[in-house]
Structures are given as C-alpha cells and as structure tokens.
Amino acid sequence: xxxxxxxxxxxxxxxxxxxKLDRSCGPNLGRSGRAAAxxxxxxxxxxxxxxxxxxxxxxITGITGQDGSYLAELLLGKGYTVHGLIRRSxxxxxxxxxxxxxxxxxxxARLFLHYGDLxxxxxxxxxLNEIRPDEVYNLGAQSHVRVSFEEPTHTGDSTGIGTMRLxxxxxxxxxxCRFYQASSSEMFGASPPPQNExxxxxxxxxxxxxxxxxxxxxxxxREAYGxxxxxxxxxxxxxxxxxxxxxxxxxxxxxxxxAAGLEEHVYLGNLDAVRDWGYAPEYVEGMWRMLQAxxxxxxxxxxxxxxxxxxxxxxxxxxxxxxxxxxxxxDERYLRPTEVDALVGDASKAKALLGWQATVLPGSLxxxxxxxxxxxxxxxxxxxxxxxxLPGWPTPGSVHG
Ligand code: NAP
Ligand code: GDD
Numbered sequence: 001x002x003x004x005x006x007x008x009x010x011x012x013x014x015x016x017x018x019x020k021l022d023r024s025c026g027p028n029l030g031r032s033g034r035a036a037a038x039x040x041x042x043x044x045x046x047x048x049x050x051x052x053x054x055x056x057x058x059x060i061t062g063i064t065g066q067d068g069s070y071l072a073e074l075l076l077g078k079g080y081t082v083h084g085l086i087r088r089s090x091x092x093x094x095x096x097x098x099x100x101x102x103x104x105x106x107x108x109a110r111l112f113l114h115y116g117d118l119x120x121x122x123x124x125x126x127x128l129n130e131i132r133p134d135e136v137y138n139l140g141a142q143s144h145v146r147v148s149f150e151e152p153t154h155t156g157d158s159t160g161i162g163t164m165r166l167x168x169x170x171x172x173x174x175x176x177c178r179f180y181q182a183s184s185s186e187m188f189g190a191s192p193p194p195q196n197e198x199x200x201x202x203x204x205x206x207x208x209x210x211x212x213x214x215x216x217x218x219x220x221x222r223e224a225y226g227x228x229x230x231x232x233x234x235x236x237x238x239x240x241x242x243x244x245x246x247x248x249x250x251x252x253x254x255x256x257x258x259a260a261g262l263e264e265h266v267y268l269g270n271l272d273a274v275r276d277w278g279y280a281p282e283y284v285e286g287m288w289r290m291l292q293a294x295x296x297x298x299x300x301x302x303x304x305x306x307x308x309x310x311x312x313x314x315x316x317x318x319x320x321x322x323x324x325x326x327x328x329x330x331d332e333r334y335l336r337p338t339e340v341d342a343l344v345g346d347a348s349k350a351k352a353l354l355g356w357q358a359t360v361l362p363g364s365l366x367x368x369x370x371x372x373x374x375x376x377x378x379x380x381x382x383x384x385x386x387x388x389x390l391p392g393w394p395t396p397g398s399v400h401g
C-alpha cells in the first residue's frame with residue numbers, strides 16, 4: 001500500500017512552528033525570559049474548559065529523532081501531555097514532529113518543546129523541576145556508530161555522560177518518575193548471537209562503549225536510589241523516518257531515486273554484516289510497555305530474525321524491479337575500524353513479561369521504506385511524513401483527540 005501524505009499548501013510550516021515555539025509556554029522560550037511552567041499551562045487550559053484531566057505527562061530527550069517522533073505520536077494518542085527537549089540549531093530540525101505540533105494557545109495542545117541539550121546538566125535540572133513529568137524517556141544521543149569513531153569524545157559526552165546528567169537531574173529534583181534508557185544491541189558487539197539480557201557486553205565502538213556506561217548507571221540508580229529505571233536493549237529498528245545515513249534508509253532512499261532516474265549508483269561498505277532489523281513504531285511501543293510494568297527491569301527488544309546488509313539491498317531493489325548489482329558500488333570509507341559482525345536478538349523475556357512481539361520482519365520493512373521514499377519524492381520538496389503501517393496506531397486526527 002502506498003500512502004502519500006504531503007503537508008497541504010498553507011498548512012503549518014516549519015517556520016510557523018519555530019516562530020510559535022518562541023511564543024510557547026516553555027520556560028526557555030518566552031520572550032520575557034520568565035519561566036512559565038508548561039505543565040501548569042497545559043493543565044490550566046483543561047481547567048478553563050471545566051474538564052480537568054489527570055493525564056500522564058512524559059519528557060522525551062531526542063524527540064526530533066526517529067524514535068522520539070514515533071514515541072511522541074504514540075503517547076499523544078494515549079492522551080499524554082508530551083514535553084520534548086530540542087537542540088537549538090541554525091537550521092530546522094523538527095521535520096519529524098511538525099505534524100504533531102499545535103500552537104500552545106490551542107486548548108488541545110499537548111506537545112510542548114523546550115530548548116536544551118544533554119551536555120547542559122543545569123538546564124536538565126531546571127526543566128525537570130518545572131515539568132515534573134511522570135515518565136522520562138532518554139532517547140537523545142549521538143547515535144551513529146561510524147561517526148562515533150570520528151567524534152569519540154563528543155559521543156562519550158552526549159551518549160554516555162548525558163545519561164548521567166539526566167539521572168542526576170531526576171535525583172536532584174526528587175522527581176517521582178519512571179525512567180527509560182535507550183540502550184542498544186551495539187553493547188553486545190563481538191558477543192555472538194543470539195543475544196539476550198544475559199549475554200556479556202563487548203562493545204566495538206566508542207558509541208557502544210558509551211551505551212554500556214549509560215546502561216550501568218541506569219541500573220545503578222535503580223539499585224542505589226530505588227528509581228524506577230529501565231534499560232530497553234533495542235536491536236536495530238528502522239522506518240521511513242530513519243536518518244538518511246543509516247544503511248537501510250540510505251538504501252531505500254537510493255532505490256527510490258534510482259527508480260525515478262535521479263541517480264544511478266549508491267556506494268556502500270560491508271554488505272556481510274548481519275542485523276536484526278525491526279519496525280521502529282513497534283519498538284517505541286515496547287519502550288512504553290517497559291514503563292507500565294509493575295517492577296523495573298531490563299529487556300531485549302528484537303525480531304529474532306537476522307538478515308545481512310546484502311539481503312536488505314536485494315529486498316529493496318527487487319521491490320522496485322531493479323537489479324541491485326547494476327547500482328550498488330563499494331566504498332571503503334563506509335567500513336569501520338572495528339565491525340560488529342552479527343546482531344540477532346532473543347526477545348523472549350519481553351514477550352513473556354510485557355506481551356511484546358515484533359510483527360514486521362526485514363523483507364516487509366524494506367518494502368514499507370521503499371514505498372515511503374517513493375512517496376516522499378512525489379511531494380516535490382514539500383514535507384512528507386509517513387503513516388505508520390500498524391493496526392491500532394493512532395491516526396493523525398486522533399493524536400490530538
Ligand atoms: P536519532 O534519529 O539519531 O535521534 C537522536 C536524537 O538525539 C535526535 O533528536 C537528536 O537531536 C538528539 N540528540 C543528539 N545529541 C543530543 C544532545 N547532545 N542533547 C540532546 N539531544 C541530542 O536516533 P534514533 O534512531 O531515534 O534512536 C533513539 C535512541 O535509541 C538513541 O539513543 C539511539 O542511540 C538509541 N538506539 C537506537 C537504535 C536504532 O536502531 N534506531 C537501536 C538501539 C538504540 P537532533 O535532531 O537535534 O540531532
Ligand atoms: N551507515 C552505513 N552506511 N552502514 C553501512 C554502509 C553504509 O554505507 N554499508 C554497510 N554498512 C553496514 C555497517 O558497517 C553496519 O554493519 C550495518 O551496515 C548497519 O549500519 P548502520 O545502519 O549504520 O547501523 P548500526 O548497526 O551501526 O547502528 C544502528 O543500530 C544500533 C543498534 O544495534 C544505530 O541505530 C545505533 O544507534 C543503534 O544503537
């Protein structure tokens with residue numbers, strides 16, 4: 001099924017969004033510079049309508065990323081008020097969440113964005129103290145493995161120490177919240193598959209090592225301070241909102257462009273690496289389930305199916321009726337100093353205790369992504385956002401209820 005959803009002309013643009021952000025309830029964003037707690041703002045609006053709802057609130061770091069956008073969509077669909085941390089950027093970085101945004105003066109608005117950064121611990125304290133969310137999802141990170149070899153110190157600071165800063169902010173504000181840490185199958189690195197919660201960590205990159213640090217400090221805050229803190233050890237998960245430099249999206253975007261006659265070749269590195277690729281919307285549901293459990297614990301989330309990069313290439317090109325061998329070329333620049341050869345997860349604990357199970361496997365995932373990249377091309381420069389291909393997922397209309 002092909003779904004084409006371009007933002008209609010005249011609808012809210014990214015410029016509108018950021019301009020409105022500047023006038024929002026967020027404590028960092030008001031022109032007066034005075035703090036107006038966004039949570040108070042949201043509740044007050046409900047009260048003014050005489051319908052005080054005690055819905056849950058969530059704070060998401062990394063809300064502008066792939067997972068953050070789907071998680072925000074999921075939580076808004078469940079009636080949450082969602083607060084997201086965004087980084088100030090000289091260019092727009094909110095394209096994945098523009099479709100969820102409402103002007104904060106709108107009584108229906110339940111998404112609030114706040115400038116901040118995981119490198120700025122005092123800002124995290126101030127924000128959490130004002131928002132006082134029920135759930136905190138730490139998805140923010142320098143998340144690219146290859147880039148972590150080029151920027152190891154920055155990766156350690158954002159992907160590793162950033163978690164400690166956020167945990168400390170929770171502790172210092174005395175927040176009674178549940179905390180989700182975006183841990184990664186990259187922590188298993190050289191440990192052979194299938195990997196589960198008991199598999200030893202053997203990271204093979206600065207990114208993997210930083211995630212191991214975050215994993216352990218999250219576990220330590222659970223044990224030391226009784227915080228409801230969990231690690232979701234997620235295997236690779238992809239979608240039409242995946243960053244364009246991760247291999248699946250690089251491939252499906254290239255397939256769409258080659259099929260449209262815009263490009264002839266795509267340059268890739270190691271085609272033999274095996275990954276366990278799932279569909280991101282299903283994985284953010286797993287995150288949410290972890291925070292609804294009776295007790296905090298750590299869980300692997302994976303499909304249990306391994307596929308090589310080559311397998312994914314074949315599935316994507318075949319779906320568009322293209323011969324991949326005519327279009328894929330090798331470039332050693334995409335190799336890593338140390339590679340993770342194979343990640344295939346065993347998610348039986350998540351299935352048994354959370355009732356979570358993947359339904360989308362790599363072959364159909366490649367098709368969903370190719371279709372979305374072809375649809376995006378048809379938008380001709382206007383913003384395209386995919387519709388989640390899962391039964392029961394909130395529709396755009398229902399997100400704001
Ligand atoms: P992503 O698309 O790369 O998004 C990363 C997010 O982190 C973006 O919103 C980014 O903001 C933000 N960010 C980066 N540095 C930051 C900083 N210093 N302070 C605050 N925010 C910062 O990643 P994703 O695929 O959604 O993954 C979400 C999380 O899960 C990450 O922690 C990732 O490492 C982890 N994870 C991902 C997978 C996967 O397969 N996708 C698997 C396991 C674990 P900008 O938009 O401004 O850059
Ligand atoms: N990015 C990229 N680009 N990877 C390539 C390329 C290419 O041109 N050619 C081959 N690959 C191979 C990589 O060497 C790796 O073995 C595999 O494709 C997947 O690479 P990525 O898509 O960059 O993902 P990743 O597995 O390194 O990391 C992702 O998954 C982790 C979970 O296991 C990221 O999302 C991490 O943040 C996440 O923690």
